[in-house]
Amino acid sequence: MIELTASEVAHATGGRLAADPEIRVTGQVVADSRHVGPGSLFVALPGERVDGADFARGAVAAGAVLVLAERDPAGEGDPLPLVVVDDVRIALGDLARYVLARLREANPAVHVFGITGSVGKTTTKDLLGLLVRGEDPADTIAPRGSYNSEVGLPLTVLGASERTRNFVLEMGADKPGDIAYLASVAPPQISITLAVGTAHIANFGSVEAIADTKAEVITGLRPGGVAVLNADDERVLGLAPRATGLGHRVVTFGRVPSADVRAEDVTIDARGRASFVLRVRGRITDAVEVADDVRVPVRLRLVGEHHVSNALGAATAAILIGQSPAVVAERLAVAEPGSPHRMAVTERPDGVTVIDDAYNANPESMRAALRSLAVMAGRERRSVAVLGEMRELGDRARVAHHDIGLLVVRLNVKLLVVVGEGAYHIHEGALQEGSWGEESVFVPDLDAARAVLDERLEPGDVVLVKASNSTGLWRLGDELAAGAVGARVAAGAAHEPEPGAAR
Incomplete structure (x- = not known):
């Protein structure tokens, strides 16, 4: 967590400060009182069955130095150190937006990747985290599991430190507007759109509406961003004109010959693991100076032919920030499932x-x-x-x-x-x-x-x-x-x- 004063938290969230303005949040931002530690900021989220504000006093007793809440919880004892806001979820996003902006101001080399799609987001996030991580484990945040919601994504961003250089973020959607909001909290330089399918279609009404929602990550790109698109999915590839119309670059991946980063000679072994030749079109990135196409062999440990697409999406994004195709291939070859219950x-x-x-x-x-x-x-x-x-x-x-x-x-x-x-x-x-x-x-x-x-x-x-x-x-x-x-x-x-x- 980036160290913040109570005054800064109140300023970032537009909240009313009911605490010493010089209180310093030095621990993690948490929304579960069971995870509170010394110096934490406890986010008291209201829910259908429980209200986080009811756990605020216990969180402070466990070490939280500040509480972000919509109300001052009743109870005996000393007044709690509070920042009171109208909507805790919105305030949580505002705080994450503030922290990320501060990090980017201090270090323009910070990269934010926004990953979306009807399938494959979490695996691609896990793979990309492995591909871009440096020698310092703290330089990359790619959370275990699917922290891709209006709560999960801000909490992920708020786990950053001054050493963080890469944010690998999932952006999920249950309804139109969800991805646009997440991209406003953490605007990506590079977006990755994997697939347009029928997940949650009851909330969208049509596959076309799902495609429009996936396009929100492109709309949310920072100026001069890169939209990485799956060329094997016609609906995803159809988003390219939106990206170029906004001044963004388009780089494609897939198994079709036209893709900038593609898999050739795909084979599947008896254990369901794919091998292929990773072919990278010359000059897709200035950071890797290659005049001609580069070909390197890849053998995945992940089970399922569908992981070829996930690996290509992650590889493309990593190469765009300067990772060499050879290193990408080496790291893909040792990647294991990074999140539970996924193949x-x-x-x-x-x-x-x-x-x-x-x-x-x-x-x-x-x-x-x-x-x-x-x-x-x-x-x-x-x-x-x-x-x-x-x-x-x-x-x-x-x-x-x-x-x-x-x-x-x-x-x-x-x-x-x-x-x-x-x-x-x-x-x-x-x-x-x-x-x-x-x-x-x-x-x-x-x-x-x-x-x-x-x-x-x-x-x-x-x-x-x-x-x-x-x-x-x-x-x-x-x-x-x-x-x-x-x-x-x-x-x-x-x-x-x-x-x-x-x-």
Whole structure:
């Protein structure tokens, strides 16, 4: 955290100061009282069920030196050191905007990357953080997880220190205007737009409205910025005229020959990991002086062919600020999943492989995960898909789930377990496509899914777990990875009779 006085916090947020103006915030800015430490600023966010102001006194007792709140919380004891504002969320953004502006004024070399898209934001953020990080770990902020909201992004920015040089930020949207707001808090020099899909389409109404919302990150670029666009996605590439019309540069990535940074000769191994040749068009950046195209081989550890696109987006942004293609390739080759429940692969001692991609789901990411499952299982192992609801799809939900059921059968997934009423039409689609007997099972909840898996998992199975985060199916992913579900597999494998013995 950049050290601030209480007076500076009040000035940045337009708040009323009810504290010694010389109080110094030297610790972290936190919105969870359990994370308060010495010198913290506690942000008392109001919520539907709890009001952060009710925890303010405890936060101060735990070491917070200042509280940002919408009201003075009642209670016995000494007056609390407060900055009182009309809207804490807006004030949090104002404070982050102020801190970033101060950092940029002190060091014009500070880079802000804004990453958006219907799929792949978090993985691209994790990869880019790895690609641009210097010898000092504090020089780059790329938070673990998805801190891409009106609360998460400002908190991420406020985690900076004077040593921070790179902010790698996700910018997510539940509705039009969300990304525009986030870009106003942390205006990027470089934006990365990955894909325009159907995530949260219930809140937008159309894919075209989603594309317009993704374009907000381009509108929010600093003057003379660079818009990095996925040339494999027609809707993303269609944003190029908006960028050039605002005076920004466009650099593209993808697998199409026209892309400035592209993947050639893509292959997928038996574990679902991609290899390709990274080809960088000469002179895409003044910082890397190459007259001719550069080609370097890349082998990813990440599971899933869709990660080729994420790797290209991250590589393009890193090269634009001066990282060499050779170093980019080296770092991509050692990258592991950086955030939980995103194609995290666990090889259990009993021979079961768990692919936990249960952080979130939409039709695009569901299809990508299922294809990875099919590749990893191949012809020798049994594929098992445990799928839950893809939420916020509006009136497209039934067809979207039904189509996933069709794909499951077409990919020859051997066992489908559909969990929860909202996902039922996946089961329906599988049945209509020709799934029969016990190949597709519908269960109402997690407990029933556990029972099915305990009974039917076999040694050597490859199991995919995927659903929207709010379904809670990620808990089952954790349990499967830990061996707490399907435990009888291990016992059965331990007592497997010798070849030829009676069964």
